Amino acid sequence: MAVTAQPKLDARKLRADFPIFEQAFHGKPLAFLDSAASSQKPRQMLAAMTQFYETSYANVHRGVYELAERATAGLETAREKVRALLNAPAAREVIFVRNATEALNLVAYAWGLTNLRPGDVVVVTELEHHSNFVPWQYIAGRTGAEFRLIPLDDEGQLRLDALENVAGEGNVRVVAAGVVSNSLGTVNQVERLAAWAHEQGAIMVADAAQAAPHRVLDVQALGADFVAISAHKMCGPSGVGALWGRAELLERMEPFLVGGHMIRSVRADVTTWGELPHKFEAGTAPMAEAVGFGAAIDYLTEIGFDAIEQYEHELVAYALEQLSDVPGIRLYGPPAEQRAGIVSFNLDDVHPHDVAQVLDLDGIAIRAGHHCCQPLMSRLGVAATNRASFYVYTLPEEIDRLVSGLHRVRKVFA
Numbered sequence: 195m196a197v198t199a200q201p202k203l204d205a206r207k208l209r210a211d212f213p214i215f216e217q218a219f220h221g222k223p224l225a226f227l228d229s230a231a232s233s234q235k236p237r238q239m240l241a242a243m244t245q246f247y248e249t250s251y252a253n254v255h256r257g258v259y260e261l262a263e264r265a266t267a268g269l270e271t272a273r274e275k276v277r278a279l280l281n282a283p284a285a286r287e288v289i290f291v292r293n294a295t296e297a298l299n300l301v302a303y304a305w306g307l308t309n310l311r312p313g314d315v316v317v318v319t320e321l322e323h324h325s326n327f328v329p330w331q332y333i334a335g336r337t338g339a340e341f342r343l344i345p346l347d348d349e350g351q352l353r354l355d356a357l358e359n360v361a362g363e364g365n366v367r368v369v370a371a372g373v374v375s376n377s378l379g380t381v382n383q384v385e386r387l388a389a390w391a392h393e394q395g396a397i398m399v400a401d402a403a404q405a406a407p408h409r410v411l412d413v414q415a416l417g418a419d420f421v422a423i424s425a426h427k428m429c430g431p432s433g434v435g436a437l438w439g440r441a442e443l444l445e446r447m448e449p450f451l452v453g454g455h456m457i458r459s460v461r462a463d464v465t466t467w468g469e470l471p472h473k474f475e476a477g478t479a480p481m482a483e484a485v486g487f488g489a490a491i492d493y494l495t496e497i498g499f500d501a502i503e504q505y506e507h508e509l510v511a512y513a514l515e516q517l518s519d520v521p522g523i524r525l526y527g528p529p530a531e532q533r534a535g536i537v538s539f540n541l542d543d544v545h546p547h548d549v550a551q552v553l554d555l556d557g558i559a560i561r562a563g564h565h566c567c568q569p570l571m572s573r574l575g576v577a578a579t580n581r582a583s584f585y586v587y588t589l590p591e592e593i594d595r596l597v598s599g600l601h602r603v604r605k606v607f608a
């Protein structure tokens with residue numbers, strides 16, 4: 195199969211927006227195949243942050259002078275852009291956090307510590323990123339709740355037939371699952387899980403860190419109660435992410451972090467909390483980062499999330515086809531139709547770090563390791579894999595370079 199000229203997404207043209215590609219690495223053009231870890235940054239986003247710092251910078255929400263009001267407007271405009279991206283009902287349900295990990299910890303601590311008790315069951319998946327696994331395992335441990343996994347089949351799909359057994363373990367109160375696996379690219383059936391969670395009387399927590407950059411994400415259609423995303427994986431800056439939560443749940447929750455900005459009133463005997471979203475935004479907000487996040491959302495919206503998903507789908511189908519011809523390769527995960535632009539593999543008995551290091555000499559950047567998914571690695575029976583991941587600036591010839599590079603790796607370690 196060939197990657198067709200995609201009329202809606204011109205990766206070659208978009209690539210010119212990303213200054214990182216102007217450099218050579220080991221004398222070769224950069225083939226950046228590690229966007230699932232963090233994406234590269236377009237000039238438009240960088241310019242929006244610089245402009246904010248140069249023309250609109252002051253602390254937000256506190257000043258009455260014009261500059262502070264301008265900064266506040268910058269932050270709140272960004273919040274509205276995140277709301278629109280997620281099709282969330284209200285901007286006050288969008289909380290700025292440092293990253294998806296913090297968003298998930300916020301829910302685990304602020305909802306879990308108050309609502310979980312012995313006899314309750316917290317359910318995550320065997321596929322989960324540690325960021326949506328460890329907080330729940332930890333809070334379940336602290337509250338005496340049981341912690342259970344939805345197992346995987348051999349293709350890396352969730353075994354939803356196991357849900358009945360899980361329900362028999364106790365009072366299911368939390369179901370936490372990723373929308374797209376960062377390791378295998380599996381697109382999970384979160385809508386079905388959310389419906390099941392609600393039948394059990396549980397909350398549904400969706401980790402959309404790996405979905406938001408690549409496809410339309412509509413929190414109302416998803417049916418989850420909380421959704422976590424990170425800006426840095428979607429052309430935005432590091433240091434900012436967002437949690438969306440249903441207002442009725444957020445309003446009933448205790449705060450996560452306490453201190454400046456998040457209060458209504460503070461007295462020696464009692465402190466009361468501010469309104470949403472401020473109750474969950476203690477301290478100075480990541481203002482410039484939020485503005486950059488908003489600019490990244492504009493950038494991706496202009497390309498079109500349907501076009502992005504379709505293009506990545508072509509890339510992953512092409513990659514799976516080309517890679518499967520490499521002798522000694524073992525590919526993990528479902529067929530192309532059921533996955534996003536991520537491919538995990540191992541090559542003969544060569545350690546993934548050695549594979550990645552040899553490829554680096556050709557200017558090819560891929561990831562090697564457990565990808566923050568050690569339970570998944572145990573399920574696959576490996577300590578680590580190699581992972582190539584794609585984005586709007588990935589060119590089909592970079593996949594060809596990866597394949598040629600793997601042939602060279604085999605020669606080096608023959």
Ligand SMILES: Cc1ncc(COP(=O)(O)O)c(C=O)c1O
Binds near residue numbers: 296323403
């Ligand atoms: C599926 C998934 N969830 C959560 C995270 C954590 O994101 P962050 O490091 O931005 O908190 C990642 C990052 O790799 C991820 O891929």
